[in-house]
Amino acid sequence: xxxKTRRLFFRILxxxxxSAVMLILGLLTLPGPGWEEPIxxxxxxxxxxxxxxxxxxxxxxxxxxxxxxxxFVAKPLFKFRxxxxxxxxxxxxxxxxxxxxxxxxxxxxxxxxxxxxxxxxRNFAASRLGLYYExxxxxxxxxxxxxxxxxxxxxxxxxxxxxxAYAAGEFFGNxxxxxxxxxxxxxxxxxxxxxxxxxxRFHETPLLCKLYxxxxxxxxxxxxxxxxxISRIEYYFAEFLSLLEIPDPEKRMLxxxxxxxxxxxxxxxxxxxxxxxxxxxxGTANNDDSTFAISDKVYDRAMVLDLDRKCAPFSVADTGSxxxxxxxxxxxxxxxxxxxxxxxxxxxxxxxxDQYLAQVFRIGFGNRIxxxxxxxxxxxxxxxxxxxxxxxxxxxxxxxxxxxxxxPTLLKNEVPRLRAWLMQAFGPxxxxxxxxxLGRLEKYL
Numbered sequence: 543x544x545x546k547t548r549r550l551f552f553r554i555l556x557x558x559x560x561s562a563v564m565l566i567l568g569l570l571t572l573p574g575p576g577w578e579e580p581i582x583x584x585x586x587x588x589x590x591x592x593x594x595x596x597x598x599x600x601x602x603x604x605x606x607x608x609x610x611x612x613x614f615v616a617k618p619l620f621k622f623r624x625x626x627x628x629x630x631x632x633x634x635x636x637x638x639x640x641x642x643x644x645x646x647x648x649x650x651x652x653x654x655x656x657x658x659x660x661x662x663x664r665n666f667a668a669s670r671l672g673l674y675y676e677x678x679x680x681x682x683x684x685x686x687x688x689x690x691x692x693x694x695x696x697x698x699x700x701x702x703x704x705x706x707a708y709a710a711g712e713f714f715g716n717x718x719x720x721x722x723x724x725x726x727x728x729x730x731x732x733x734x735x736x737x738x739x740x741x742x743r744f745h746e747t748p749l750l751c752k753l754y755x756x757x758x759x760x761x762x763x764x765x766x767x768x769x770x771x772i773s774r775i776e777y778y779f780a781e782f783l784s785l786l787e788i789p790d791p792e793k794r795m796l797x798x799x800x801x802x803x804x805x806x807x808x809x810x811x812x813x814x815x816x817x818x819x820x821x822x823x824x825g826t827a828n829n830d831d832s833t834f835a836i837s838d839k840v841y842d843r844a845m846v847l848d849l850d851r852k853c854a855p856f857s858v859a860d861t862g863s864x865x866x867x868x869x870x871x872x873x874x875x876x877x878x879x880x881x882x883x884x885x886x887x888x889x890x891x892x893x894x895x896d897q898y899l900a901q902v903f904r905i906g907f908g909n910r911i912x913x914x915x916x917x918x919x920x921x922x923x924x925x926x927x928x929x930x931x932x933x934x935x936x937x938x939x940x941x942x943x944x945x946x947x948x949x950p951t952l953l954k955n956e957v958p959r960l961r962a963w964l965m966q967a968f969g970p971x972x973x974x975x976x977x978x979x980l981g982r983l984e985k986y987l
Contacts, residue, residue, distance in 0.1 A: 639751065656875075662713075666709070669860045670712070673709055675706060684921075689918045694836065718765065749765060758809070767824065770826060775840055781796065782817070888929060902956055905945070911941065938973075960980060964977065
């Protein structure tokens with residue numbers, strides 16, 4: 543018995559069962575024993591019984607007809623509505639992006655070195671946007687882009703965290719997408735949207751549209767996750783964290799819907815969207831009572847930049863934006879890593895520090911942080927920084943910060959010894975950020 547025959551058999555069985563039930567209900571509505579005496583004695587009573595008999599027959603028949611219409615008519619109509627929905631576009635905004643990309647001609651791009659990008663970026667922010675940043679912070683920002691596609695800007699309110707991420711989009715000639723994180727965000731759908739069964743369309747968020755648009759162009763795209771820790775980033779950004787760890791960028795497929803329609807946008811493959819390589823996510827984080835602590839899982843994967851103080855205004859010549867392509871920017875990063883390597887002296891010092899921290903504090907670097915160091919140091923040097931300055935950035939923001947989770951008694955005894963060890967190994971003035979951080983930690987104990 544094939545599937546269609548089984549469906550027909552079960553429908554007939556259901557109809558027969560319900561018909562028997564309706565017939566029994568109709569018979570139960572008939573008058574009880576002795577009903578014939580009132581009929582013979584009164585015409586009015588005879589007419590009343592006739593009406594009741596008719597109702598007893600028509601009610602089950604009417605219910606049976608309604609059941610037949612539901613089983614054999616309503617279902618085909620429902621199928622028709624489903625097919626009709628599938629003929630409509632459930633991603634109208636993404637389809638418009640496809641149409642625009644087909645008509646758009648490739649733009650002209652500028653080319654300059656990483657050091658020039660840092661200088662021009664700083665001058666552009668000051669002259670065009672009235673935003674002032676130290677050149678070291680700009681170098682850390684650009685070098686961080688060469689290491690990870692996820693960055694976290696920390697600091698007190700008003701130091702220009704969101705403004706720096708916004709200025710990056712303006713400088714690269716492609717305005718940043720500002721996504722305010724909501725306190726109730728818990729899953730991927732809060733960022734990308736969801737399919738509305740009633741309307742037959744997908745609720746497309748600005749972030750989804752920006753992700754899709756990034757795949758159609760060669761520009762540098764920046765998405766700002768404003769107040770990234772007002773909700774738990776480990777929840778709503780979990781899928782992105784996992785995808786960014788996949789070595790092959792062509793396998794970073796982001797689930798959007800569970801099925802595919804024939805008229806879906808071009809870049810959707812079986813309901814999945816390839817995470818574009820030219821998209822950077824920059825989260826701004828405040829540390830106060832209204833926010834959540836960011837876990838090590840996120841800090842280990844992201845590049846962290848602290849903006850704790852404002853830069854004094856300075857005068858600079860008017861500087862325009864630089865339209866840099868993603869491919870050219872990535873080529874600059876790769877060229878910097880190929881031309882320069884971290885010195886063997888720094889490797890030996892890091893190995894000794896790793897052993898010291900493991901023995902005393904039971905913390906270590908990990909392979910991921912070591913790879914970030916190997917990539918960050920040469921790119922930072924290409925941006926105009928120094929090797930020890932790059933080591934200081936990673937040690938302070940990724941390794942020493944783990945001390946905050948340890949026992950205050952242990953830290954009170956061992957932090958002064960750690961400061962002395964770093965001075966002896968790297969020099970008295972070589973790691974100013976790490977020494978300053980350990981000094982503040984020592985005061986708080």
